[in-house]
Amino acid sequence: MAENTPGTDTPATPASNVPDKPALEGLEAALTRRWLEEGTYRFNRETTREQVYSIDTPPPTASGSLHVGHMFSYTQTDVLARFQRMNGKNVFYPMGWDDNGLPTERRVQNYFGVRCDPKTPYDAGYRPPASPAKNQRDFDVVSRRNFIELCEELAVEDEKVFENLFQTLGLSVDWNLSYRTIDNHSRAVSQRAFLDNLAAGDAYMAEAPTLWDVTFRTAVAQAELEDRDVAGAYYRYPFFAEDGTKVFIETTRPELLAACAALVANPDDERYQPLFGKKVTSPLFGVEVEVRAHPLAKADKGSGIAMVCTFGDLTDVTWWRELQLPTRAIVGRDGRILGDTPEWITTEEGRESYAKIAGKTVFSAKEGVVAMLAEIGLLDGEPKKIMHPVNFFEKGDKPLEVVTSRQWYIRNGGRDEDRRERLISRGKEIEFHPAFMRSRYDNWISGLNGDWLVSRQRFFGVPVPVWYPLDADANPDYDHPILPTADMLPVDPAADAAPGFPEDRRNAPGGFIGDADVLDTWATSSLTPQIVGGWGQDEDLFAKVYPFDLRPQGHDIIRTWLFSSAVRADALQESAPWKHAAISGWILDPDRKKMSKSKGNVVVPNDVLDAYGADAVRYWAASAKLGADTAYEIAQMKIGRRLAIKLLNASKFVLNLGATDADVITGATDVATNPLDRAVLAQLADVVRQSTSAFEKYDYAKALQITESFFWHFTDDYVELIKDRAYGAAGDAEQASVLAALATTLDSLLRLFAPFLPFATEEVWSWWRTGSVHRASWPAAVEVNDGDTTMLATVGAALGGIRKAKSEAKVKQRTQVLSATVTADAAQAAQLRAGLGDLTAAANALDLTVAEDTGGLAVSDVVLAPAEEPVQA
Numbered sequence: 001m002a003e004n005t006p007g008t009d010t011p012a013t014p015a016s017n018v019p020d021k022p023a024l025e026g027l028e029a030a031l032t033r034r035w036l037e038e039g040t041y042r043f044n045r046e047t048t049r050e051q052v053y054s055i056d057t058p059p060p061t062a063s064g065s066l067h068v069g070h071m072f073s074y075t076q077t078d079v080l081a082r083f084q085r086m087n088g089k090n091v092f093y094p095m096g097w098d099d100n101g102l103p104t105e106r107r108v109q110n111y112f113g114v115r116c117d118p119k120t121p122y123d124a125g126y127r128p129p130a131s132p133a134k135n136q137r138d139f140d141v142v143s144r145r146n147f148i149e150l151c152e153e154l155a156v157e158d159e160k161v162f163e164n165l166f167q168t169l170g171l172s173v174d175w176n177l178s179y180r181t182i183d184n185h186s187r188a189v190s191q192r193a194f195l196d197n198l199a200a201g202d203a204y205m206a207e208a209p210t211l212w213d214v215t216f217r218t219a220v221a222q223a224e225l226e227d228r229d230v231a232g233a234y235y236r237y238p239f240f241a242e243d244g245t246k247v248f249i250e251t252t253r254p255e256l257l258a259a260c261a262a263l264v265a266n267p268d269d270e271r272y273q274p275l276f277g278k279k280v281t282s283p284l285f286g287v288e289v290e291v292r293a294h295p296l297a298k299a300d301k302g303s304g305i306a307m308v309c310t311f312g313d314l315t316d317v318t319w320w321r322e323l324q325l326p327t328r329a330i331v332g333r334d335g336r337i338l339g340d341t342p343e344w345i346t347t348e349e350g351r352e353s354y355a356k357i358a359g360k361t362v363f364s365a366k367e368g369v370v371a372m373l374a375e376i377g378l379l380d381g382e383p384k385k386i387m388h389p390v391n392f393f394e395k396g397d398k399p400l401e402v403v404t405s406r407q408w409y410i411r412n413g414g415r416d417e418d419r420r421e422r423l424i425s426r427g428k429e430i431e432f433h434p435a436f437m438r439s440r441y442d443n444w445i446s447g448l449n450g451d452w453l454v455s456r457q458r459f460f461g462v463p464v465p466v467w468y469p470l471d472a473d474a475n476p477d478y479d480h481p482i483l484p485t486a487d488m489l490p491v492d493p494a495a496d497a498a499p500g501f502p503e504d505r506r507n508a509p510g511g512f513i514g515d516a517d518v519l520d521t522w523a524t525s526s527l528t529p530q531i532v533g534g535w536g537q538d539e540d541l542f543a544k545v546y547p548f549d550l551r552p553q554g555h556d557i558i559r560t561w562l563f564s565s566a567v568r569a570d571a572l573q574e575s576a577p578w579k580h581a582a583i584s585g586w587i588l589d590p591d592r593k594k595m596s597k598s599k600g601n602v603v604v605p606n607d608v609l610d611a612y613g614a615d616a617v618r619y620w621a622a623s624a625k626l627g628a629d630t631a632y633e634i635a636q637m638k639i640g641r642r643l644a645i646k647l648l649n650a651s652k653f654v655l656n657l658g659a660t661d662a663d664v665i666t667g668a669t670d671v672a673t674n675p676l677d678r679a680v681l682a683q684l685a686d687v688v689r690q691s692t693s694a695f696e697k698y699d700y701a702k703a704l705q706i707t708e709s710f711f712w713h714f715t716d717d718y719v720e721l722i723k724d725r726a727y728g729a730a731g732d733a734e735q736a737s738v739l740a741a742l743a744t745t746l747d748s749l750l751r752l753f754a755p756f757l758p759f760a761t762e763e764v765w766s767w768w769r770t771g772s773v774h775r776a777s778w779p780a781a782v783e784v785n786d787g788d789t790t791m792l793a794t795v796g797a798a799l800g801g802i803r804k805a806k807s808e809a810k811v812k813q814r815t816q817v818l819s820a821t822v823t824a825d826a827a828q829a830a831q832l833r834a835g836l837g838d839l840t841a842a843a844n845a846l847d848l849t850v851a852e853d854t855g856g857l858a859v860s861d862v863v864l865a866p867a868e869e870p871v872q873a
Helices: 027-038 068-086 102-112 144-169 184-199 254-259 314-322 348-355 362-375 417-428 435-446 521-525 528-533 539-545 555-572 605-612 614-622 634-656 675-696 700-721 732-753 758-768 791-808 826-834 836-843
Strands: 052-054 090-092 095-097 114-116 140-142 178-180 203-213 225-241 246-251 260-265 279-281 288-293 305-309 384-393 401-410 431-433 467-469 512-514 548-554 578-584 817-824 848-852 858-864
Touching (some): 052 548, 068 144, 068 700, 102 114, 102 144, 144 614, 184 203, 314 401, 417 435, 417 555, 431 435, 435 555, 548 555, 634 700, 675 700, 675 791, 791 817, 791 826, 791 836, 791 858
Parallel strands (some): 114 140, 260 288, 431 578
C-alpha cells in the first residue's frame, strides 16, 4: 500500500511555536480547511482488503434538519474511525444522503410547488415557479424524472449545510466518497438487486392482504408499523343461529360487519363448541357465515367469540389464511366503504343497509352501522369505552386499514423457516456492540409473520424495474414480466418504453404497460454497502471494502435498516454485510424522553457548537457507551470544554519547560533515571494498554475515562512536582530525565486524546511536531519494568496534604515549609523517600520527615515560615 500522508512520527525538531494565549476559538474552521486541503482523511485506493477498515455510514435524511442526536451518534462512529486510522488501517469512511422517501418528497413538493406524476412527459427545460402556489391543488405537475432533478437540485443546498456541520464537528469522513440514495448510481444498484432477487426467486408478486395507509395511499411493511394507544369502544350486538338464538359478539369495528367472513371461538370454549361448523346470520346485512374454531381466539376477551372480517386487523388475516375463509373486502384504498354492493349481500334489506354506508369513511360508516343497530334494538347496552393499541404507519396520522392488493415482496424468512434460521445465523456472524443488542435482531426475525413488502404506491422513489405485456384485450400478463438488461439501468417503466416496444405501444392491446409502483425506501437503504462499495460497477473496490467492518446505527432501526441489509446481503452475496455493528442509544430530554423532530424537543447543533466548541460536544458524546440512552447534558459539555482548554494550557506549560520532540522516548528508557519519571512512564504504559484494549472492544467511553483520569494526575501532580528539576535545578541528568518523561507523556496523551478531541490535539501537535496527529500512529506502551505505577498517586497525595495545610493556614502556596512529617505505610513510605527531592521542591520545604505507620497516608506537624502577608478568606 502507498504511504498514508501527510503525517510523521519522526522528530524534525521544528522551532517550538507555542502561542502566548492558546484558545479553542477558530480551530474548527482553520483545521477543517487544512485537513481538506491536505487530504488527511482520504481513502487510498492502492490497498488490500486486509489493510482496510470500511464503515457503512448511516446516510442522514438530507431533507430534514440535524439535531444533537446526530452529533451524538456520528461522533461515536468517528471516534472509532480515528482509532482505526491511527492503528494503521486505511479507513474507508464515506457519507451518503438519504433523499429517497416521503420526507424528501414532501420537502420538494412544498419548496418548489410541484407534484410528481409519472405519466407526465419529461420536460428537459422545465423550471419551477418563482414562488410556489399556496394551494397544493395548484402545484405544477411534473414527470418523475423532473421531480428527481429538482430533488437533486435542492439536495445540493441541503447537503452543504449538513456537510459544513459535520465538518465543524470534526468527522474524519472522506468527502470524496459521497452518494445520494436517489442518484443514478443508487437507483441502478437498487434495481439490479431487485432483478437479481427476482431471478433467484427471492422476489415475487402476490395479491394478498396488505397494510394500507389511506392518507399516503400506499402499502406499509411490517417494519414500518408502530402501535399507538387510541380511544375506542366495544359494541355488542348479536348474530342469529339457525334456531333464532342470539350469538353476541363484541367488536371495536362494527363498520366492517358487512365484511364478516366467519365467527371464531377458541376450540376449548365449551360455550361455543355446539356451534362449530354451523351457520349464523349477520344482522342488518343478512349474510350467513360459519362458526369456526381457532386457538388464537381468546375466551376471556369480550364475549369470547370474534367476528372475522376481511380485514379488520392482522389477526383477521391470520384467521382468513389458516381457516381458508372467503375474501369479503369492503374498504377501498381511499379509506372509504366501496360504492358497489358486494355480491354476497343478497337480501333487499341487506342491500338497503349497505347503501346507507357506501362511499363513507370508515369513521362515518361506524356511526351509520351503530345507528342502524340501535334503531332496530340490536345494540346491546352502551358501548364500553377503552384505550387500545392500533397499528399506524410510523409517518402517518390515521389507523391503517388492511386491503387486498397486488404487491411485490422479498423473502425475508417470514414464511420460510429455513431462511429464518439462516438469517439468524447471519446475525451470529456480526459482532454486536453492545452484545445484548443481538437479541433485538433475533427477536425481530422470530416475530415475523410475512415476507417483506417492498412495493409502494408513491410517485417519488426508485421505480420497480418491470413492464408487463398486454393481451389482445389490453389486460396485463403479470406472470410474464418484461425485464431490462443490466446496461439499461436505471430505468423508469412509467416513462421508458419496454425493451422491444416503441412508446406508442404503451397501454395498447398487444403492447405493454409499465409497473407504476416504486420500491420501499428501505429497499434501497438496505443496499448502502453495495451502493458505496461499487457493487456491479467497481468490483475491484468492492472486493477491498466488502464485507464492511462496521455498521454504526441506532437501536430503533435494527428491525428495519440492519435486518433488511442482512436480508439483501444474504441473498446477493451469501454473507453478512459487516463484521461489527455499533449500536448507539437515544438522546433524552430533561424529562427522559427521546429527542426527535416529531416530538418537537430537539436542540439545534449549531447553538451548542458555537457555545462550547466541537471538542466539548464530542467529549459529551464519547462519554456515553454504545447502546446507552443518554441525557442531553450541557454540564458534560462544559467539562469537555474545560478538558480541551486544560490540554492546550498544560501542553503549553510542558513545552515551555523545555520538552521537545527530540526528548520523546522511542526506544530504550535509560535517559529516564529518576524514580518518579520512571513511575509516570510506567503508569502511562498501563494507560496505553488499557485504552487500546478498550478501543479494541469498541468501548471508547472507557478509553476516554482512563486517559482523562491519568491526564489530570499528570497535570495536577506530576507537572507540579517536577518543575524544579525541569528548570535544571538538580543538574543536567535529572533535567534530561524529566524532559524525556514530559515529552513522552505529552506525545502519548495527544495521540490518546486525538480520537475524542481532534481540534485541541491537532493544535498542540502543530506547536512541536510535523504533519498531523491524526496520521500519526496510535501510541505504543513504553515499557519501564521497574517503574512503580502507584508512586505518583502517593507523592501527589503528600503534596496535596501540604497544600491543604497552607490553605487552612490562609497563606500563599509559595510559603516556605520549615518542617513537616508525612506518615504512611511501609510501601508508601518507600515511594515517598524515592520522590522526596521533588516533593520537597514542589512544597518549598526545608525539612520533610517520612515516618512509617499503618494508619494511612497523613501530613502532620506542618511548621510554616512567617507569612509575607495574610491570605484573605
